[in-house]
Amino acid sequence: MKIFKLFLTFIFLLNSKLTPFTPNRVITTIPVGDTPAGSAITPNNCFLYVANNNNDGIPGGDSVSVINLQTNSVIKTISDPSFNQPYTITINASGTRAYVTNSNGSTVTIIDTSTNNVIGTITGFDGPSGFVITPDGKFAYVNNYGGPIAGSGNGTTVSIVNLSTNIIVGTITVGLAPASLAITPDGSFVYVINYVDGNPGTGTISIIKTSSNTVVGTIAGFSGPFQIAITPNGKFAYVTNFGSNNFFPVGTTVSVVDLSSNTISATIKVGTQPSGIAITCDGRFAYVTNYNTLYLGPNFTNLTPGIGTVNIIDTCTNKVLCPVIIVGASPSNITLTSNSSRAYVSDYSANNVSVVNILDSMWLKICNKK
DSSP states (O other): OOOHHHHHHHHHHOOOOOOOOTEEEEEEEEEOOOSEEEEETTTTTOOOEEOOOOTOTTTTTEEEEETTTTTTTTEEEEEEEOSSSSEEEEEEEOOOOOEEEETTTTTEEEETTTTTEEEEEEOEEEEEEEEOOOTSSEEEEEEEEOTTTTTOOOOEEEEEETTTTEEEEEEESSSEEEEEEEEEESSEEEEEEOTTTOOTTEEEEEEEEEETTEEEEEEEESSEEEEEEOOOTEOOOOOOOOEESSOOOOEEEEEEETTTEEEEEEEEEEESEEEEEOOOOTSSSEEEEEEEEEETTTTTTTEOOOOOEEEEEETTHHHHHHEEEEEEEEEEEEEEEETTTEEEEEEETEEEEEHHHHHHHHHHHTTTTT
C-alpha cells in the first residue's frame, strides 16, 4: 500500500506545473555565445562546454562557453586566437582535456579543463568538424570536411592523431565531405558519414578498421547525413539525414544501420532537417533535434528559423514517441549527461542552450503505451 501511495504521489508531481520533474520538457534556457554548435559534458556531469561557431562573424565571437550544470549558468567564456568557427567539442575520458575543432581553419584547440585555459593546438587539418577518441585514450580520429585548403565540403580524409604527442600520424581517404564520425564502444571501427552533395541517396558511410586504419567497407543510401550515434551495445548506428545545405531538398528522416551486416535496416520519419542525435545510456531511446530553418531570401540570404523541436525514438521499435519537445530556434546539436537525466540542446539561431529534463525509460513506456 505504501508503495502504491508513493507511486500516486509521484504521478501527481509529474503532472503538476510546479514540479521540476516533468519529463521531456525544457526546464530552462542558458544564454551563450553566437550560434552555438557542438557541446560536451565532463564525465562527472558537472560542466558543459559549448562551441560558439560565430556564424555571424562578430569580432571576438569565436569562443567556448563553460556552463556549471548545478546552477545552469556560464562561469567562463574562453577566447583564443586559435579559434576559427569552433564547431565541435570532445572531452577525454578522464575529463582533463577538451578538444575543439575549428571548422573554418586547420587546427584543433586543446583546453585544460582544470583551468579552462587553452594550452595548445594540433595542426594539419582542413575544416575539421568531428573528433572521436579511442577507448584507450591514445588516438583520435578527426574528419576533414573541407576548409581553407580544399574548400568547404570538398574534403575527403580522416586524420589520425597521437594524443600523447598531439601530432597527426596518419591520413585515411574516405568519401566526399565527411561531416561527422563515431567510434564503436570497443574501438574496433570508426564510422564516418560522408555528406557528399546533400541530395537523396548520395550520402555514404566509410567504415574504418582501427587495427589497420584502412577503409573496409562503404554503406550507401543516405541523404545529406549530418550526425551519427552508435548504441552502447555497438549493434546499431543512427544517422540524421539533414538534406541539402542549400535547404532543398529538405531531409526528414533518420536512418538505422545494422552494424552486424552494415546495411540500412530502417528509416524513421522525424521532423524537418534532423541534425543532432544522442542515445540514452541504456540504449533505449534516441533524441533527435530538428533544425527546421530555411533561407527565405535570394542567393541564400535571410536565414529564417521555424519552431525547433526534438523527437524521441524508441530504439526497440524504431517508432517516434510522444511528446515532441519544443526547444529554441535552429537546434543543431544535443548532448546527454552520462546518466541520461538531462539533455542540452544548442539552439543555433537563438544563441542559447535549452535544458531538457529526461525521465527514465519506464515513464516513456507508460506514456506511449497503447
